[in-house]
Amino acid sequence: MLKDITIGQFFPGKSIVHRLDSRIKIILTIVFIFMLFMADSFYGLGVGIIYVLGAFLLSKIPFKMMLKSLKPLVPILIFTGILNIFFITAGDPVFEWRFITVTDMGLRTAAYNMIRIIGLIIGSSLLTYTTSPIALTDAIERLLSPLKKIKVPVHELAMMMTIALRFIPTLIEETDKIMSAQKARGADLETGSLLQRAKALVPILIPLFVSSFRRAEDLALAMECRCYHGGEGRTRLKQLKTAPRDYVALVITAGFVFLTVFADKLA
Amino acid sequence: MCMNSFLQAENLKFSYINNIEEPPVRTEVLHGVSLDVKKGEFVALLGHNGSGKSTLAKCFNAINIADEGKVYACGFDASLEENLFPIRQRVGMVFQNPDNQIVATIVEEDVAFALENMGVEPAEIRRRVDEALKTVGMYEYRGHAPHKLSGGQKQRVAIAGILAMKPQVVLLDEPTAMLDPSGRAEVMKTIKMLKEEMCVTIVLITHYMEEAAQADRIVVIDNGSIVMDDVPKRIFSQVEKMKSIGLDVPQVTELCYLLRQQGVDLPEDIITEDECVEALSKLLLKK
Numbered sequence: 172m173l174k175d176i177t178i179g180q181f182f183p184g185k186s187i188v189h190r191l192d193s194r195i196k197i198i199l200t201i202v203f204i205f206m207l208f209m210a211d212s213f214y215g216l217g218v219g220i221i222y223v224l225g226a227f228l229l230s231k232i233p234f235k236m237m238l239k240s241l242k243p244l245v246p247i248l249i250f251t252g253i254l255n256i257f258f259i260t261a262g263d264p265v266f267e268w269r270f271i272t273v274t275d276m277g278l279r280t281a282a283y284n285m286i287r288i289i290g291l292i293i294g295s296s297l298l299t300y301t302t303s304p305i306a307l308t309d310a311i312e313r314l315l316s317p318l319k320k321i322k323v324p325v326h327e328l329a330m331m332m333t334i335a336l337r338f339i340p341t342l343i344e345e346t347d348k349i350m351s352a353q354k355a356r357g358a359d360l361e362t363g364s365l366l367q368r369a370k371a372l373v374p375i376l377i378p379l380f381v382s383s384f385r386r387a388e389d390l391a392l393a394m395e396c397r398c399y400h401g402g403e404g405r406t407r408l409k410q411l412k413t414a415p416r417d418y419v420a421l422v423i424t425a426g427f428v429f430l431t432v433f434a435d436k437l438a
Numbered sequence: 439m440c441m442n443s444f445l446q447a448e449n450l451k452f453s454y455i456n457n458i459e460e461p462p463v464r465t466e467v468l469h470g471v472s473l474d475v476k477k478g479e480f481v482a483l484l485g486h487n488g489s490g491k492s493t494l495a496k497c498f499n500a501i502n503i504a505d506e507g508k509v510y511a512c513g514f515d516a517s518l519e520e521n522l523f524p525i526r527q528r529v530g531m532v533f534q535n536p537d538n539q540i541v542a543t544i545v546e547e548d549v550a551f552a553l554e555n556m557g558v559e560p561a562e563i564r565r566r567v568d569e570a571l572k573t574v575g576m577y578e579y580r581g582h583a584p585h586k587l588s589g590g591q592k593q594r595v596a597i598a599g600i601l602a603m604k605p606q607v608v609l610l611d612e613p614t615a616m617l618d619p620s621g622r623a624e625v626m627k628t629i630k631m632l633k634e635e636m637c638v639t640i641v642l643i644t645h646y647m648e649e650a651a652q653a654d655r656i657v658v659i660d661n662g663s664i665v666m667d668d669v670p671k672r673i674f675s676q677v678e679k680m681k682s683i684g685l686d687v688p689q690v691t692e693l694c695y696l697l698r699q700q701g702v703d704l705p706e707d708i709i710t711e712d713e714c715v716e717a718l719s720k721l722l723l724k725k
Contacts (some may be wrong), residue, residue, distance in 0.1 A: 183581070206700050249479065304543050337543045340585040346710045393539035396499060396531040397552035397599065404557040408550035 181303050187416060188230035195417040199424050200298045206431045207287045207294075213432035216286045216409035222427045223294050230301050240296040241289065248285050255281035304336040306409070311342045313411060326402025334390070342383065351377050443608055444639050445475040445498050445529070449507035452493055465494045469662045470507065475607075480633045481638040482670075486684045490662040491643050495609045499529040499640070512606050527556060530600030530622035534612040536592035537585075545587075545595050546571065546580040547622040552603045563602075570602040571595075573636070574628050590621025594628055601632070607639040608632060614646060626652065647674070649686040651709040657685065671707040 177389025183189075188196075203223060210216045227237060257275055299307070312329035318327050353374050360371050414429065430437070452468040453591075467490045477480050485491040496502040497509050500516045509516040530552075533539050542548040546567050553563045571577040574594040582590055593613055600608055614622040626649055632638040642653060650656055656673045658666035659692040660683045665677065666673055674680070676686045677695045687695070690711050694704045703721065708714050 305547050323463065333542065337541065337584075340583070341537050344585070386535075388461065389533060389535060392501065393531075393533055393596075394541060394551075395501065396526060397541075398526050398555040399551075399601070400523070400555065405554050406560055408547060408560060408567065409555055410560050416698035437553050 174398075176272075177294075180299060182232055182236070182300050183303070184185045184231060184301065186229060186231045186301070188226055188297070190414075190416065191301075191420055192195065192339055192411055192413045192417045193302045193306040194314055194411060195413065195420060196298055196302055196316060197310050199420060200294055202424055202428065203290060207290045208254060209428075210431045210434065212435040213282075214437075216290070217432040218430045218434050219285065219290055222364060223321045223422070227293065227297055230297060232297070232300050237293055237296070237298065237350055241292055244288065244292055248288060248428065251284050251288060255284055305333060306411075308332045308336070309409070312435060325404070338383075338386070341386075342379070344380060347377050347380055386398065440629070442479045444479075444512055445641070446510040447471050447473045447497065447504075447507065448509075449493070450494070450497060450504045450509055450565055451506035452490075452497060452504055456475050456492075466506070467662050468625075471658060471659075471662070471664055472507075473667075475639060475641060477606075477632070478637050478639055478655045480630075480652075482656045483641060483643045483659065484645075484647075484650055484656060485659035489570050489659045492611050494659065495531070495611055495641060495643060498607070498609060499531050500525045501531075505612040505706060510521060526602050527552075528602055528605050529607045530594070530605035530613065531609045532596050532600055532613050534615045536589055536596055536616070539596050540584045540592060540599075540706060543583055544580075545576065545584060546593055548595060549580075549599045556603070565597075566602045566604070573601055573631075574598045580602060589617045590624040592600060593617060593621065593625050595626070597632075603635075603668075604711055605638065607641065609641045609643075611643045612645065613642075614644065614649065620678035622646070622649075630684045646714070647686050647691075651688050658685065670709055677705040708724050 180409040191199075206222070207216065207219050227234075245405055255279070256273055257271065259272060259277035259280055260272055262274035262279075264272050264274050265278070302310075308329045310333070312325055315323070315325045315328075335367060350360065358371060360368065360375075362368075363371070381392065450468055450471045450473075451466065453464045454659065456463040469492075471494060473494075482598045487608070493502060496506055498511050500511070500522050503517055510524045511712050514528075514584050516525055530634070535613065540548050543654065549570055550563050553566060554645065560564070563652075568577065568580075571580055574597050576591060576594050576598060579587065579591065584595060587595065595598070596650040597608070597613075608629075609624040613629075614625050615697065618627065629640060629642065630652065633640050640653075642649065644650055651670045651674065653670060656666070656670050657664055658673065658680075666676070674691045676685050679694045688694070688709050690713070691709050694706075694708045694714060698704050698706075704717055710716055
C-alpha cells in the first residue's frame with residue numbers, strides 16, 4: 172500500500188525534457204497551469220492538452236505512468252463533474268426531472284474543469300518525473316532567492332525540502348517495519364469501524380514519531396560534523412545553467428499561450 | 439605542543455547538563471582523560487555502553503567542548519570558537535546509523551555536501567567527489583539513490599562524504615554496529631585502506647573485538663577514565679581484566695585462554711585466527 176506513493180517520484184533519463192534547466196521547467200509548469208485556466212473554450216483547452224501531451228512524448232516517460240498519476244484523482248474528477256453538472260443552473264436546460272436541471276452550460280463547465288484538473292496533474296507529475304528532487308529544490312531556492320531580501324529563509328526551506336524528500340523512503344520502510352512489529356503483537360489494523368482503525372494507527376504513529384526525532388538529532392549532528400552552517404558561503408556541485416534549448420522551450424511555450432488565448436478566434 | 443600528536447587531550451573533563459530538571463543536573467562523563475594520538479596511527483577505543491567513548495570522540499571534533507583541560511586537534515585548540523570549522527574539516531566523523539547521516543537523495547550529492555558547505559569551487563568539488571567515491575569503491579553508484587544501497591554501501595558513501603573534505607583524522611563511532619557480516623567486512627577493508635594508503639589517522643570506536651584487534655593500539659575507557667592503553671596483543675592477553683570491565687576478547691583469544699586454563703601450553707598473545715591455527719598445529723605436531 173505504501174509502495175504506491177508516486178509523489179516526487181523521479182524517472183532518470185536523458186530526454187530533452189530531462190535536460191531542460193529545472194528553473195525553466197518550474198516556470199513552464201506554472202505558465203502551463205495559467206494557460207489551462209485562461210482557456211475558455213474547447214479549442215483553448217485542446218491546445219493546452221496537446222502541449223502537455225507533446226512534452227510527455229518528448230520526455231519518453233512510459234504512458235502508463237501518466238495513467239498511474241491520474242488514478243488517485245478519479246474520485247475528485249467525478250466529484251467535480253457532478254458538482255458542476257447539477258449545481259450550475261444558468262444556460263439552456265437540456266434535461267429536467269423534478270428538481271434536477273442539467274444545463275448546457277453546466278455540462279460544459281464540468282467538462283472544462285475536468286480537463287483542467289487532468290492537465291494540471293499531468294503537467295505537474297511530468298515536472299517531478301523528469302526533474303530530480305535535488306534539482307527541483309535547487310531551482311526553487313534560486314527562483315525564490317529574491318525573497319531573501321525580505322528575510323524569507325529560502326535556503327533553510329530548500330534544505331528542509333531536500334531532507335524531507337530524502338527521508339520519505341526511509342520513513343516508509345520504517346512504517347512498514349513498525350506495522351509488522353505491531354501486527355506480530357496482535358494489533359488489528361484491517362478490520363473494525365473507521366474509528367477503530369484510526370485508533371489502531373496510534374501505536375504505529377507514536378514509535379514513528381519518536382524514531383523520527385531520534386533520526387533528526389543524529390542527522391543534525393552529522394551535518395554539523397560536515398561543517399554545515401546555513402546557506403551563507405555555500406557552493407553547489409551542480410550549477411544550474413541555461414542552454415539554448417531552454418530559450419527554445421520558452422519561445423515554443425509562449426506560442427502555445429498565444430494559441431490558447433486566441434484559439435476560438437482563430438478557429 | 440608535540441608536533442607528532444594529532445589529537446591530544448590533557449586532563450579533559452566533560453559533563454552533560456540535563457536542563458529539563460530543576461535545578462539542572464550535571465553528570466560528569468569524562469573525569470580527566472589524557473590521550474595522545476599520533477599521526478597515521480590506528481587507535482581502537484573500547485568501553486561498554488555509557489563509558490564515555492563517544493563523548494571523548496566528539497570532544498576531538500569540537501562537537502563537545504571540554505569543561506576543563508585542553509583538547510588539541512591537528513594543532514588547533516578545540517575550545518576556541520574560530521577553530522570550529524578548521525577542526526571539523528580536518529577531523530571527520532562517521533556515525534553508527536548510515537541512514538541518519540546521509541543528507542541528499544543522490545550519492546554524489548551527498549558526498550559533495552561537506553564541500554558545498556565549505557564553499558569549494560564547483561569544478562574542484564566534482565574532482566574531489568569522484569576521487570572520494572573511487573577510493574571507497576562506490577564510483578559506479580554515484581547516481582543512485584542512497585536508500586536503494588545496502589548497509590555496507592551506505593556506510594561507505596558516508597565515509598566518502600567525510601573523505602571528500604580531505605581530513606587528516608577520521609573518527610568512526612561504531613560504524614559497523616548496524617551492518618551484516620559482509621557489510622562489516624567491506625567497511626573494515628575501507629578503514630584499513632584509508633590508514634595504509636592515505637595515511638589517515640583513524641580512531642575507531644567499536645564493540646567488535648575482532649575489529650579492535652586490527653588496530654595499532656587499543657585504548658580502553660571505563661566510567662570516564664582511561665584504564666588501559668597498549669598494543670592489542672598486550673591488551674587482550676589480560677583476559678580477566680577485560681572481563682572485569684565488562685568487555686570481551688576476540689573469540690580465538692578466549693579459546694586459547696580456556697585451553698590454557700585446562701593446562702594446554704599456548705602463548706598468551708594470540709589475537710587472530712591465523713596465529714591460533716599456527717599455535718595449535720605446532721602443538722599437535724609435537725605430540
